[in-house]
Amino acid sequence: KNQVEQSPQSLIILEGKNCTLQCNYTVSPFSNLRWYKQDTGRGPVSLTIMTFSENTKSNGRYTATLDADTKQSSLHITASQLSDSASYICVVSRNDYKLSFGAGTTVTVRA
Amino acid sequence: DTGVSQNPRHKITKRGQNVTFRCDPISEHNRLYWYRQTLGQGPEFLTYFQNEAQLEKSRLLSDRFSAERPKGSFSTLEIQRTEQGDSAMYLCASSLANGGWNEQFFGPGTRLTVL
Numbered sequence: 629k630n631q632v633e634q635s636p637q638s639l640i641i642l643e644g645k646n647c648t649l650q651c652n653y654t655v656s657p658f659s660n661l662r663w664y665k666q667d668t669g670r671g672p673v674s675l676t677i678m679t680f681s682e683n684t685k686s687n688g689r690y691t692a693t694l695d696a697d698t699k700q701s702s703l704h705i706t707a708s709q710l711s712d713s714a715s716y717i718c719v720v721s722r723n724d725y726k727l728s729f730g731a732g733t734t735v736t737v738r739a
Numbered sequence: 740d741t742g743v744s745q746n747p748r749h750k751i752t753k754r755g756q757n758v759t760f761r762c763d764p765i766s767e768h769n770r771l772y773w774y775r776q777t778l779g780q781g782p783e784f785l786t787y788f789q790n791e792a793q794l795e796k797s798r799l800l801s802d803r804f805s806a807e808r809p810k811g812s813f814s815t816l817e818i819q820r821t822e823q824g825d826s827a828m829y830l831c832a833s834s835l836a837n838g839g840w841n842e843q844f845f846g847p848g849t850r851l852t853v854l
Contacts (some may be wrong), residue, residue, distance in 0.1 A: 632781070660840070671743070671830050671845030672782070717781050724841045725770065725795075725834075729781025 631655045632730035634718050640736045641708055649733045651701040651718030659721040663692050663703045666715045666732065675703070675716075708737045741765060743846035745831050751852045752821055759817045760849045764833030771814050772843060773806055774830040775799065782830050788814060789836065821853045 632653045641647045653661070660679050664672035676685045680696040689706045705712055715732040722728065744763045752758050764771045770789050774782035785804070786796045790811040800806075803821075808814040818825055828850050832843040 669848070669850070671832070671847050673845070674842055677840055677842065719781075724836060725772070725787055726784060727782075727843065729783070731780050 632718055632720050632728050634716075634730040634733050636733060637731070638734040638736070640738060643708060643710060643737055643739050645708055647705050647708060647735065649703045649705075649716050649718075649735070651703070651730055653699050653701070653718070653720045653728070653730075655720040655722055655728045657722055658696065658699075659723055661692075661694055661701050662719040662721065662727075663690070663701075664717045664719055666717055668714070672717055672719075705735070708735075710737050710739060713737045743831055743833050743844055745829075745846040745849050747849060748847060749850045749852075751854065753854050754823060755820055757817065757819045758821060758851065759815055760829055760831075760851075762814045762816070762831030762833075762846060764813070764831070765835075765844060766812075768833035768835045768844075769811070770834045770836050770841070770843075771808055772832040772834070773814070773816050774832065776828040776830055776848070777826075785816075818851075821851075823853045826851055826853045 635650045662677045663675045666672040676692040678694045684693045691704045694701045715734050717732040718730040720728045746761045772787040773785040776782040788808040803819045806816045828848040830848045831846045834841045834843045
């Protein structure tokens with residue numbers, strides 16, 4: 629069973645709108661949580677990295693939150709753009725090399 | 740371009756053939772990772788190197804798979820006697836393990852199709 633679960637599996641939003649992606653994890657031990665953006669046919673690119681002591685971190689229009697007690701994270705995309713169309717992957721790190729990946733949420737932004 | 744590069748980007752082969760992929764990491768990075776990603780799933784860890792030493796291999800890495808990093812720089816991943824189930828995107832990543840975030844930077848991947 630995957631230890632990192634993401635929802636929804638996919639979503640479609642209109643350009644300029646906001647959306648929030650969810651991530652629940654059971655990975656233990658926990659070192660840090662990352663959100664990656666993966667364009668079709670490309671490798672993942674890191675958006676944010678958070679340790680258990682951080683509640684929120686922003687990178688431009690992307691804001692990630694973390695609740696280490698409930699083992700939940702979210703990624704909020706503000707004022708979406710067409711270029712935001714991609715898969716967003718939640719990744720939990722157990723140590724300094726082993727990453728556990730979620731299946732991703734596919735976001736489609738339409739004009 | 741100073742990012743992680745992978746070659747080839749696409750490979751189509753017939754079942755039973757051998758294939759080899761190459762990964763060139765970011766030059767100062769001492770760690771190199773291989774992942775496999777199937778459609779609609781996140782990447783799965785296969786193996787990783789610190790310099791030239793292969794430190795861990797996933798049980799996903801069957802006897803038909805072998806990875807090398809002979810001089811601690813580029814790495815190759817070979818799949819022998821390919822099967823249709825080997826069809827996937829093979830991703831390489833590299834990082835600088837120096838006690839910090841050890842952030843992994845990914846290459847564009849090699850998409851393998853086994854007919």
